[in-house]
Amino acid sequence: MLDLQDALNRRTFLQHSAHGIGLAALGSMLPGSAMAANYHRPPKAKRIIYMFQSGAPSQMDLFDPKPGLLKHRGEDLPDSIRQGQRITTMTSGQKTLPVAPSIFEFARHGQSGQWLSELLPHTAKIADDICIIKSMHTEAINHDPAITFFQTGFQLAGRPSIGSWVSYGLGSNNKDLPNYVVLTSRGTGRPNDQPLYDRLWGAGFLPNQHQGVKFRNTGDPVLFLSNPKGIDAPLRRDMLDDLAELNGQKHDVIGDPEIQARIVQYEMAFRMQSSVPELTDTSGEPQSVLDLYGPEVKMPGTYASNCLLARRLAERDVRFIQLFHQGWDHHGGLPKALKGQCSDTDQPTAGLLLDLKQRGLLEDTLLVWGGEFGRTIYSQGTLTETNYGRDHHPRAFTMWLAGAGIKSGVSIGATDDYCYNITEDPVHVHDLNATILHLLGLDHERLTHKFQGRQFRLTDVHGKLIHAALA
Numbered sequence: 440m441l442d443l444q445d446a447l448n449r450r451t452f453l454q455h456s457a458h459g460i461g462l463a464a465l466g467s468m469l470p471g472s473a474m475a476a477n478y479h480r481p482p483k484a485k486r487i488i489y490m491f492q493s494g495a496p497s498q499m500d501l502f503d504p505k506p507g508l509l510k511h512r513g514e515d516l517p518d519s520i521r522q523g524q525r526i527t528t529m530t531s532g533q534k535t536l537p538v539a540p541s542i543f544e545f546a547r548h549g550q551s552g553q554w555l556s557e558l559l560p561h562t563a564k565i566a567d568d569i570c571i572i573k574s575m576h577t578e579a580i581n582h583d584p585a586i587t588f589f590q591t592g593f594q595l596a597g598r599p600s601i602g603s604w605v606s607y608g609l610g611s612n613n614k615d616l617p618n619y620v621v622l623t624s625r626g627t628g629r630p631n632d633q634p635l636y637d638r639l640w641g642a643g644f645l646p647n648q649h650q651g652v653k654f655r656n657t658g659d660p661v662l663f664l665s666n667p668k669g670i671d672a673p674l675r676r677d678m679l680d681d682l683a684e685l686n687g688q689k690h691d692v693i694g695d696p697e698i699q700a701r702i703v704q705y706e707m708a709f710r711m712q713s714s715v716p717e718l719t720d721t722s723g724e725p726q727s728v729l730d731l732y733g734p735e736v737k738m739p740g741t742y743a744s745n746c747l748l749a750r751r752l753a754e755r756d757v758r759f760i761q762l763f764h765q766g767w768d769h770h771g772g773l774p775k776a777l778k779g780q781c782s783d784t785d786q787p788t789a790g791l792l793l794d795l796k797q798r799g800l801l802e803d804t805l806l807v808w809g810g811e812f813g814r815t816i817y818s819q820g821t822l823t824e825t826n827y828g829r830d831h832h833p834r835a836f837t838m839w840l841a842g843a844g845i846k847s848g849v850s851i852g853a854t855d856d857y858c859y860n861i862t863e864d865p866v867h868v869h870d871l872n873a874t875i876l877h878l879l880g881l882d883h884e885r886l887t888h889k890f891q892g893r894q895f896r897l898t899d900v901h902g903k904l905i906h907a908a909l910a
Contacts (some may be wrong), residue, residue, distance in 0.1 A: 445607060476609040483844030483910075484805040485612070487605070488558055488749050488760045490788060492780075493586065494632050494767030497541075497814040497829055498831030498837040499858040500777055502558045503573050504545035507856055508816070511538045516817045520857045527580055529770060530830045536817035538857070539827040542774055544654040551848030558781040561789035567848040568801075569808075570908050574830035574852020574861045577833045577868050582633045582768065585811035585833065589868055590639045592897045598887075599643035601872060604897045605879060606884045607642075608650040612756035615714035617652035617707065619759040620752055622745040624656070626766020628780035629864050644890040647697065650706055651761065654748070656740025660715050661708075672712070679705055710852060718751055731790035735783075741789040750794050753804055767810055768818050771828035792841055801842045804880050807871075809838025813909045816857045835861045838871070846910045869902030877904055 478480075484776065488529040499505055516536040530536065544557045549566035564571075584594035591598040599607070602619040611618040621640045626632065640651030666672070689734035690698040721729075721737075724747070729736050735743040742764045749760045763783060769776045788808060795801040813836025814829035835854045841847065853863040873883040876897065883902055887894040 448506065450633065471519075476880065477609070478609070478880035479882040480877070480880055480887055482878065483803070484842065484880075485802060485803040485880045486753055486756065486758050486760065487805040487807065487875065487879065488753060488762070488791070489601075489807045490587075490746075490762045490764070490768050490791075491589070491785075492808065492810040493635060493763050493765045494582070494626075494629065494769075495585075495810040495812050495814060495831060495836070496767050496780070497769065497777060498573070498835070499771060499814070500541045500543055500773070501559060501781075502571055502837040502839075502853060503858050504554050504556075505540065505816070505856060505858050506545075508540040510539055511571050512540050513537050513822060516859075520855065520859050521738040522860070523581060524834060526815075527831050530815070530817070533819075536815075537696075537822045538816055539818035539822050539829070540816075542825065549848060551850075553848065553850060558778060558886075559785050561786040565789050565792050565841070568796070570845050570847060571837060571839045572851045572852055572866050572905070572908065573835075573837045573850060573854060573872075574770040574863060574865050575809070575813075575836045575838050575868075575871070576861060576865055577836075579812070580833050582811060582831075583636075583660055585831075586633075586635075586639060589811050592869065592872060592899050596636075596638050597643055597647070598895065599645045599897070600640045600651060601875065602640055602761055602895055603642040603645050603878070604886060605650040605759050605881070607888070608876075608881050609758060609879065612758055615710040616718065616755055616757050617711070618754070618757065618762075619649065621651040621653040621761050621763065622748060623653065623763045624745055624765070624783075626742075626744040626764055626780045626783050628766040628776035628778075628783070629768055630766065632765040632768050635765065636831070639763075640761065644895070645888060647701075648707070651759075654719075660719055661711060664712055664715060666712070691893050695791060714755075718755065719748065721747060721751070727740045730793050731786075733786035733790065734829065736787070742783045743790075746787040746791040747794075750791055750798075750800075753795065753800055754798070763794065769828060770830060772826060773814075773828050774826060785866045795842070803843045804873065805843045805845065807875065808840075810836070812836055813824050813858075816859055817897065832859070835859060840908055844910055846908055849907070851905070853906045867902065867904055869898040870905055873902035874905045874908065875899050878909075 548555050548563040551567045553566040555563045579594050586592045590600045594798045606618040642650035686698050692883050732743045732747050735741040736747050741750050745762050752760045766780055795804055812833040815832045819828040819830045855862050876883045883898045
């Protein structure tokens with residue numbers, strides 16, 4: 440019995456996993472304890488704000504102009520460009536794959552001369568602050584496996600999310616708020632877009648306290664945050680103390696590590712009853728700051744409101760903040776829908792960067808913007824003078840980075856004349872995740888966890904740093 444208890448004991452388990460990285464996780468298990476991150480290298484970033492544009496933005500309409508395609512409008516995509524690559528069942532039955540050049544104008548912006556669409560006038564103002572990667576590629580061609588792959592490094596559900604890996608490796612800087620917070624919003628471009636699942640910010644086989652905490656868009660940000668009638672804070676404190684004692688006795692008997700995880704979660708919930716209302720009360724924000732984020736900033740649940748909340752979370756040293764904005768899946772009616780999405784996101788995104796910058800927070804905050812894959816240059820459905828749709832395209836798409844440790848005002852990679860294949864400096868999802876961890880002070884090859892007899896990691900079995908993006 441002693442051998443079994445020792446094997447299950449949380450301290451022993453963590454000491455023998457992840458080459459000692461689990462010791463960092465152990466600190467966050469102890470209520471009220473100070474948490475010292477177990478860095479592999481000096482970090483550039485203390486925190487990350489990851490703005491995930493769910494549904495896949497159209498790169499050739501926003502970041503990667505191909506003006507030469509105007510003369511090929513309506514022509515079938517050449518076989519020499521497609522090269523027999525897989526396409527989805529949504530367009531595989533089309534008799535032709537007509538080339539649909541973007542109808543939007545592009546211009547160079549900033550001293551760096553970054554190319555940006557007319558749909559992104561506010562992003563244009565921060566052109567010299569961002570690093571645009573035009574050569575991203577991924578392995579999945581449909582939304583759910585593609586989003587899962589971005590978040591967990593694997594297309595099938597069940598593995599830990601990137602935010603959970605970061606929490607596990609580094610622990611928390613704020614004992615009163617979750618280490619990993621998720622904010623969601625629905626886009627006006629396509630309100631009933633692809634769904635999001637809680638497992639996208641789940642802890643998988645890591646200890647449960649490392650899973651993301653999703654803040655709701657209406658009512659209490661977290662369920663059961665308010666005490667019911669007849670229950671005040673002292674009474675709640677007494678109840679938790681008694682419950683912790685009972686759980687502690689149970690743990691002493693069976694040594695189940697999830698019992699300690701449960702104790703920690705109860706304690707965090709109690710502290711959040713005070714910290715979350717203060718966090719979400721933006722009434723004290725000056726009008727000059729609210730104006731940065733745009734007219735929807737005071738509407739809870741909007742992308743603008745979430746961007747402001749992300750800055751407030753960053754100020755409080757929440758380590759991993761992730762915004763999911765839905766509505767980018769434009770198989771038809773793309774021009775109108777894309778205008779809606781950009782109206783949702785362009786000003787708040789730029790406002791967030793500028794707000795962080797003016798507070799001195801951008802220098803140690805990493806920003807990431809992008810979706811799960813790109814869109815095709817050929818039209819899905821009927822192509823007209825003013826309307827077209829685009830299918831999924833994992834072979835080449837665009838994301839951008841900014842902030843801590845990132846080289847600003849540069850563009851990395853290139854695509855062919857049809858924005859279909861990468862011609863320079865390909866960047867894989869594992870490369871992006873390896874770079875994110877690197878900037879946070881973690882070596883993606885050393886951040887591991889033993890599960891079912893194998894050492895797992897976020898980047899699976901490969902991944903290299905994007906050196907061209909590093910300052």
